[in-house]
Amino acid sequence: MLLIGDTVQGLLGSRHYRIIDRLGEGGQGAVFLADDGRGEVAVKWYHRQNAVEQQREMIARLIRMGPPGGEAGRRFVWPLDVVTKKGDLSFGYVMPAVNLKSYAELGQVWARLRPTPGMRQRCRISWQLAQAYRQLHLAGYCYRDISMGNFLFDPKSGEVLIIDNDNIGINQQSGSRILGTMEFMAPEVITGRQVPSTSTDLYSLAVLLFYFWIWHHPMHGMLEYNVRVWDIPAKKRIYGEMPVFIFDPRDGSNRLPADPEYQTPLRFWDACPKSIRDLFIRSFTDGIRNPDRRVTEGEWVHAFRQLENQIARCPHDRAENFWQPGMKQLQCWHCHRRFDAPPRFVISSSSGLKHVLVLPETKLRRSELEPFCSEESMDEVVAEVIQNPNNPNVWGLRNLTGESWQFMPADGSEPREVVSGRAVPISAGHEVKIGYQTNLRIEV
Numbered sequence: 001m002l003l004i005g006d007t008v009q010g011l012l013g014s015r016h017y018r019i020i021d022r023l024g025e026g027g028q029g030a031v032f033l034a035d036d037g038r039g040e041v042a043v044k045w046y047h048r049q050n051a052v053e054q055q056r057e058m059i060a061r062l063i064r065m066g067p068p069g070g071e072a073g074r075r076f077v078w079p080l081d082v083v084t085k086k087g088d089l090s091f092g093y094v095m096p097a098v099n100l101k102s103y104a105e106l107g108q109v110w111a112r113l114r115p116t117p118g119m120r121q122r123c124r125i126s127w128q129l130a131q132a133y134r135q136l137h138l139a140g141y142c143y144r145d146i147s148m149g150n151f152l153f154d155p156k157s158g159e160v161l162i163i164d165n166d167n168i169g170i171n172q173q174s175g176s177r178i179l180g181t182m183e184f185m186a187p188e189v190i191t192g193r194q195v196p197s198t199s200t201d202l203y204s205l206a207v208l209l210f211y212f213w214i215w216h217h218p219m220h221g222m223l224e225y226n227v228r229v230w231d232i233p234a235k236k237r238i239y240g241e242m243p244v245f246i247f248d249p250r251d252g253s254n255r256l257p258a259d260p261e262y263q264t265p266l267r268f269w270d271a272c273p274k275s276i277r278d279l280f281i282r283s284f285t286d287g288i289r290n291p292d293r294r295v296t297e298g299e300w301v302h303a304f305r306q307l308e309n310q311i312a313r314c315p316h317d318r319a320e321n322f323w324q325p326g327m328k329q330l331q332c333w334h335c336h337r338r339f340d341a342p343p344r345f346v347i348s349s350s351s352g353l354k355h356v357l358v359l360p361e362t363k364l365r366r367s368e369l370e371p372f373c374s375e376e377s378m379d380e381v382v383a384e385v386i387q388n389p390n391n392p393n394v395w396g397l398r399n400l401t402g403e404s405w406q407f408m409p410a411d412g413s414e415p416r417e418v419v420s421g422r423a424v425p426i427s428a429g430h431e432v433k434i435g436y437q438t439n440l441r442i443e444v
């Protein structure tokens with residue numbers, strides 16, 4: 001094993017790394033903090049039995065090919081160099097040192113060691129996670145071991161990090177000794193009919209998102225409850241050979257038992273918006289046996305980005321509730337009282353229809369008005385809700401796009417130009433033309 005003060009030798013850039021601290025230990029090896037003369041990096045050093053040539057070759061290949069592109073690519077803590085030590089048969093790899101203080105694992109949230117992310121952050125974390133895997137898959141990789149252990153998130157900002165990227169492979173090509181963590185594995189991998197691929201990654205991603213939203217495994221119902229010995233054959237049966245979703249609308253054989261310990265998932269399922277429940281149902285019914293029916297990363301991204309704009313707080317207890325298209329009223333999941341839905345911006349563009357709730361803090365991002373904008377500009381705020389300082393009941397939508405809008409009043413009077421910096425009044429039926437393709441209507 002490596003000791004503090006040891007020096008390891010890089011293979012790619014002939015750089016030296018001095019080990020300065022031990023950060024943690026995992027199943028495959030230990031992680032150290034090191035200094036490469038220019039700054040701090042992290043070094044993962046394999047236990048001797050895990051230090052096999054195939055692993056070393058794969059990591060060297062990941063370094064050569066580089067991380068997936070775009071914003072999402074930065075969420076993977078990617079290997080930078082392979083390292084060895086004189087007289088030691090093992091090896092390791094170098095990766096960026098990430099300050100993990102603001103990041104949490106799901107298990108830490110469950111144990112109340114870290115704050116529970118709010119609904120808006122949950123949406124953001126979810127679409128960022130799906131988007132990261134989308135970029136990874138587009139780059140030709142598969143992750144093969146998506147699980148709770150390599151998913152970190154900032155509960156406050158909603159930022160996501162994916163760690164332990166040394167098991168990533170080339171889709172349909174690389175052999176792997178890693179089949180994944182059984183709870184997250186696709187049934188066809190558990191039963192040995194398939195090796196991990198982007199398609200089995202989609203299954204694992206759905207399990208991870210289900211854990212993130214429902215705090216429970218999608219197959220842990222009566223069938224698991226009645227197992228006496230929770231051993232490998234039992235797990236194979238529940239996860240691989242006869243998986244039945246606890247909320248399968250047609251097959252009730254694996255419903256949640258009436259045990260108090262199993263009531264939390266039921267509560268979270270009820271609070272989960274229908275658009276997401278539908279995606280989970282498809283993932284764990286049709287998607288179990290038919291990989292072509294699995295929910296794609298893009299579908300998750302779209303669904304969670306929509307939801308991020310559809311959260312209304314209950315006026316009685318401030319609980320966050322999801323509005324869904326068509327709802328005139330919401331019933332609070334927490335106090336069960338009803339309240340009126342806030343007004344909506346209905347935005348139609350070449351990518352379809354979007355609904356954004358009009359709240360004092362609502363801001364429209366460029367991606368909401370221009371679906372095909374560049375990735376760098378998609379998060380740029382291009383319009384914001386403002387309140388008239390003299391009359392807080394009068395709201396407007398301020399144009400921050402840099403270009404003029406065309407405002408078409410609801411009463412049918414002459415269209416008016418709204419230059420950048422000015423606002424249109426928010427009132428039922430008003431419409432705004434933005435650019436060539438986008439139309440925004442105010443619905444109350």
Ligand SMILES: [Zn+2]
Nearest residue numbers: 314317332335
């Ligand atoms: Zn309430």
